[in-house]
Amino acid sequence: xxxxxxxxxxxxxxxxxxATLAExxxxxxxxxxxxxxxxAHKKPEFLKMQPFGxxxxxxxxxxxxxxxxxxxxxxxxxxxxxxxPLFGKTAKDKALVNQWLEVESQNYNxxxxxxxxxxxxxxxxxxxxxxxxxxxxxxxxxxVLDIYEAHxxxxxxxxxxxxxxxxxxxxxxxxxxxxxAKKGDGITSRKHVSAWWEDISSRASWKTVTAKMN
Amino acid sequence: xxxxxxxGKTYSTNVTRVLTTLAExxxxxxxxxxxxxxxxxxxxxxxxKLQPFGQxxxxxxxxxxxxxxxxxxxxxxxxxxxxxxxxxGNTEREKALVNQWLEVESQNYNxxxxxxxxxCVFAQILAGRPTDxxxxxxxxxxxxxILDVYExxxxxxxxxxxxxxxxxxxxxxxxxNNLINVAKKGELFSSRKHLNAWWEDISSRPSWQKVxxxxQAGQQQK
Numbered sequence: 001x002x003x004x005x006x007x008x009x010x011x012x013x014x015x016x017x018x019a020t021l022a023e024x025x026x027x028x029x030x031x032x033x034x035x036x037x038x039x040a041h042k043k044p045e046f047l048k049m050q051p052f053g054x055x056x057x058x059x060x061x062x063x064x065x066x067x068x069x070x071x072x073x074x075x076x077x078x079x080x081x082x083x084x085p086l087f088g089k090t091a092k093d094k095a096l097v098n099q100w101l102e103v104e105s106q107n108y109n110x111x112x113x114x115x116x117x118x119x120x121x122x123x124x125x126x127x128x129x130x131x132x133x134x135x136x137x138x139x140x141x142x143x144v145l146d147i148y149e150a151h152x153x154x155x156x157x158x159x160x161x162x163x164x165x166x167x168x169x170x171x172x173x174x175x176x177x178x179x180x181a182k183k184g185d186g187i188t189s190r191k192h193v194s195a196w197w198e199d200i201s202s203r204a205s206w207k208t209v210t211a212k213m214n
Numbered sequence: 215x216x217x218x219x220x221x222g223k224t225y226s227t228n229v230t231r232v233l234t235t236l237a238e239x240x241x242x243x244x245x246x247x248x249x250x251x252x253x254x255x256x257x258x259x260x261x262x263k264l265q266p267f268g269q270x271x272x273x274x275x276x277x278x279x280x281x282x283x284x285x286x287x288x289x290x291x292x293x294x295x296x297x298x299x300x301x302x303g304n305t306e307r308e309k310a311l312v313n314q315w316l317e318v319e320s321q322n323y324n325x326x327x328x329x330x331x332x333x334c335v336f337a338q339i340l341a342g343r344p345t346d347x348x349x350x351x352x353x354x355x356x357x358x359x360i361l362d363v364y365e366x367x368x369x370x371x372x373x374x375x376x377x378x379x380x381x382x383x384x385x386x387x388x389x390x391n392n393l394i395n396v397a398k399k400g401e402l403f404s405s406r407k408h409l410n411a412w413w414e415d416i417s418s419r420p421s422w423q424k425v426x427x428x429x430q431a432g433q434q435q436k
Contacts, residue, residue, distance in 0.1 A: 051363045052322060065310050067317035074310045095280055095289045102282030105320055107267060147266045 003029035005071075006049065007056030008036065009212035012116070012172035013068040014056040018212065019168055020072040022205035024083035031212075069101065072165055084205075086165040096159040100166035103158075108148075111141040112173045119181040138183065145186045145193055152192035157200075167200050175201060175210070218244035221261070222270030223251070224432040227328075227388035228283040229271045230425050234384055235287040237421035239298035251340070284320065287381055299421075301381040311375035315382035318374075323364075326357040327389045334397035354399070361402055361409060368408035372415075383416050391417065391426075 005021075007014030009031070021029060034040045034055050042053045050057045050066045057064060058071045060078075065071050076086045087094045114137045118129035151158070158166045174197060178184030188194050200206070218241070222229035236244060249255045249270050256268045265272040265281045272279060273286040275293070280286050291301040303309040330353045333345045367374065374382045390413060394400040403410045416422070 051366060052318075052360070063307050063310065065314050067314050067321065070310065070313035070317045073313045074306075077306060077309065091289075091292060092278055094292070095278075095285065098285035098288050099280055099282050102285045102320075103267070106282065110325075144267075150266065 002061050004032050004059040005029055005056055006032045006034050006046075006059070008033060009209065011036075011055055012113070012176055013054075015172040015175075015209050015213075016068040016169060017056050017058065017071045017075070018209045019171060019205050020075045020086070020165070022208045023086060023168060023203075024075055024079040026075065026079055026083070069105065069169060072169070076165055084163060086163075086168065088159060088162055088164055093159060093162070093164075097164040097166045100158040100164075101169055104166060104169045107144050108141075108170060109173060111137045111144060112177050115141070115183055116173055116176045116181050119183065120176055134183075138186070141186055145190055148196075149190040149193050152196050157196065163200065163203075167196070168205075171200055171206055172209075175206075217274075217276045219247050219274040220244060221247045221249045221264065221272040221274075223248055224425075224429045226251075226270050227331075227392060228269070230388040230429065231283040231385060232271050232273065232286050232290070233425045233428060234387055234421050235290045235301070235381070237424045238301060238384060238419075239290055239294040241290065241294055241298070284316065284385060287385070291381055299379060301379075301384065303375060303378070303380060308376060308378070308380075312380045312382045315374040315380075316385055319382065319385045322360050323357075323386060324389060326353045326360060327393050329353045330357065330399060331389060331392045331397050334399075335392060354402075357402065361406060364412075365406040365409045368412045373412070379416065379419070383412070384421075387416055387422050388425075391422075 003021075003026070005014065005017055007017070009015065009018065018031070021027075034046065036055070040046060041050070041055055046057075047053055049059070049064050052066070054066070056068055056071065057066045058074065059065075060074075065074055072086075087097045115134050118131075118134050118137075122129045148158075155161065157163050158170075174187065178187055178197070186193075187197050218236075220229065220232055220236075224230055224233070224246075236242075249261055249272075251270065255261060256265070256270060261272070262268055264274070264279050267281075269281070271283055271286065272281045273289070274280075275289075280289055288302075301312075303312045330350055332340075333347075333350045333353075337343055337345050364374075371377060373379050390403075394403060394413070403413050
């Protein structure tokens with residue numbers, strides 16, 4: 001087993017990587033837990049691997065990679081010949097996957113992760129969530145979701161008619177938004193966004209990840 | 215007639231990220247189509263067809279439209295693989311490290327640095343309000359910690375992904391230029407030996423010098 005993933009299954013960013021491994025039909029890896037409650041991610045041994053003190057981290061023999069989206073790309077490239085093709089088939093497909101990966105990263109994730117932090121993770125760590133921030137971010141998210149709705153009314157998935165890493169990258173935080181933060185109205189009230197969400201969150205790969213969360 | 219078009223204005227670091235990539239790949243044959251945020255040109259129905267979020271840049275290669283500067287940069291890097299600087303690493307390992315540092319730029323560096331630049335440089339023009347010093351202070355504290363990590367990394371490697379210049383380094387240039395030269399936060403860099411050397415190196419590259427000239431020429435046209 002050459003691949004180790006340092007992280008926790010309930011962590012959204014770890015889940016992004018685990019889902020990618022599942023889509024690529026990679027089972028031969030070890031998930032090494034990092035106990036955030038005791039600050040394991042801030043200890044020197046961990047900081048040697050991930051100097052920003054965040055999970056997850058990937059180790060493949062002597063290569064260490066962090067940042068979940070970079071890890072997902074690495075897995076996608078290394079296991080290109082098996083499982084779901086996560087970047088489409090052509091150069092244009094790949095470009096559109098990259099575009100929507102950036103949209104997720106720059107436009108979608110900042111809103112959603114902020115809401116999820118305030119309503120789920122802050123209370124988990126004994127802090128009061130900030131309702132003003134939640135309200136502001138929900139307003140921003142509504143505008144973003146209008147654009148997704150228009151796009152998904154013409155395309156089955158974000159990069160076109162094929163599931164890709166761009167769709168996958170949205171799953172963990174959206175799952176938390178809908179199921180834990182209970183702020184999924186924006187998703188479920190939009191016909192095509194809702195259908196897309198149902199589709200991607202029902203994939204076998206995501207089910208293996210949620211099974212690990214319990 | 216150039217089949218490549220870049221929509222936007224050169225005051226945007228996202229636009230100049232794309233122009234710098236084109237320069238590194240020795241691609242001169244493209245057209246800049248002005249889309250000025252200050253006139254609301256980014257909110258017209260015609261532009262929103264290209265970039266539905268109303269952001270700049272947008273990019274066209276013939277009839278293929280793409281947006282998000284980092285995605286555009288990747289596209290240019292792939293399309294012109296055989297010319298100019300190799301920007302994405304040559305081995306699986308190098309590629310992975312380039313992608314890692316592109317994410318660090320995207321998730322850690324740019325949000326902090328971008329907020330500082332916005333508050334210090336653009337708040338008045340774009341949001342009609344003075345600099346929020348509390349935000350600047352908070353973001354500077356975060357950025358100091360991030361730059362300590364960069365300093366440690368660059369102590370052992372000439373560039374972020376290793377000993378080769380890549381898209382990961384390039385992605386930092388436009389915002390860093392604003393941070394140091396416009397927002398006047400150069401101390402962040404001059405106080406860190408290897409970080410400073412890295413900045414001197416990457417900002418002296420002909421590609422960035424060329425883009426600086428394009429920016430200046432743009433400022434002279436009204």
